[in-house]
Amino acid sequence: MSGKDIEIKCLSSLNEYLSACDNSVNAVYLSQIPQVCKDHPCVLGIDEAGRGPVLGPMVYGTAFCPINNLQLLETLQCDDSKALTEEKRDDIFGKIGDNRNNMGWGIEVISPNFICNNMLSRSKYSLNQVSMDSAIGLIRAAKEGGVNIAHIYVDTVGKPEKYQSYLLSLFPEYKITVAKKADSTYPIVSAASICAKVSRDHALQVWKFPEEIGNVLHKDFGSGYPGDPVTKKFLVDHCDTVFGYPQLVRFSWSTAGNALENTAYHVEWEDIEDEDQKKPENNTSITSFFKFTKQSSTEKKQHEFFNRRCLKSTTEL
Structure with missing residues (x-):
């Protein structure tokens, strides 16, 4: 050999x-x-x-x-x-x-x-x-x-x-x-x-894109370094306006964040008090603070996008 x-x-x-x-x-x-x-x-x-x-x-x-x-x-x-x-x-x-x-x-x-x-x-x-x-x-x-x-x-x-x-x-x-x-x-x-x-x-x-963004080859995203023009173009071309980037991208990098500012939707979170956060009346049962609901068999499952990123729904920050 x-x-x-x-x-x-x-x-x-x-x-x-x-x-x-x-x-x-x-x-x-x-x-x-x-x-x-x-x-x-x-x-x-x-x-x-x-x-x-x-x-x-x-x-x-x-x-x-x-x-x-x-x-x-x-x-x-x-x-x-x-x-x-x-x-x-x-x-x-x-x-x-x-x-x-x-x-x-x-x-x-x-x-x-x-x-x-x-x-x-x-x-x-x-x-x-x-x-x-x-x-x-x-x-x-x-x-x-x-x-x-x-x-x-x-x-x-x-x-x-x-x-x-x-x-x-x-x-x-x-x-x-x-x-x-x-x-x-x-x-x-x-x-x-x-x-x-x-x-x-x-x-x-050999990177696989589970996000189904198309037939992207290694040469299409360049070296991956922030200063590479091919990499910069990839960040612009493959940014979803709602979900952001595929998993290939380190979205904690400032380069990715700056590209998101110009491409993705801007969201503002308002601090709105809902009914469950209001102070209960004196005759409110303590069990009212705990809500148990059985998941319906027809309830829509969480999208695979969130499962792959280990994201879960939450009711508080």
Whole structure:
């Protein structure tokens, strides 16, 4: 089997996995862990791709290999994914798959829906915390899978010293290095960066639109970054005047919000006191505060649009 055949097979398996994922929820994948990564002390790297785009998921990646085989990373020419062409990233990712007996990798695909709902929730869950929790989850997955972790390298979010102390409090048994631009400094983080970037690119290529907005291809929404004119056009062309954007869009981003201001209907909510909110008379029974109604078998079910976004009706704010 040629190197190109291996690359295609590896990417084909990735696309098959990503195609089967529900875009509205997060998805975690960890490769088969080779025996050498259980028998020998390993380095493990963590990095992300897609933190800034207004479209698509953010993907966290991890890679791990034995310390006594670090030359493998040099042979694979692992480097910061941003410094590589798409073709080169795919080629290296294919070779990582080819070396499945010598190293392993994993990803978490964090859906735009998850990011937005948490960033806009009443109890704030910042993007930094989402990132840290994803990294922690991947470390735990590798640990539970039997990887003999000796040293963890992480590309930072926020202040490296604070992040490193936080990780050490959770994993005191490991050496941990958190640094800026770790993806261009430590080859194992570069490998994780490539796994994350390739996975995000291919997640966009196989993205399914349950909103039935038409046959939209990856090229139709560009890179997903706010400054991309193709992405801006997509935000204008695919904004429903009532429901807003499809799940591909991170509607908590200011870019999306600004586009909504010019496209969607503007709604003002008035604070109107209804009868149930008025002070009851002294002879009102306490049971009058509780209304129990049996749902009619003919009552219209909630639209799938709301079910996919985990939205429910409520009587109070």
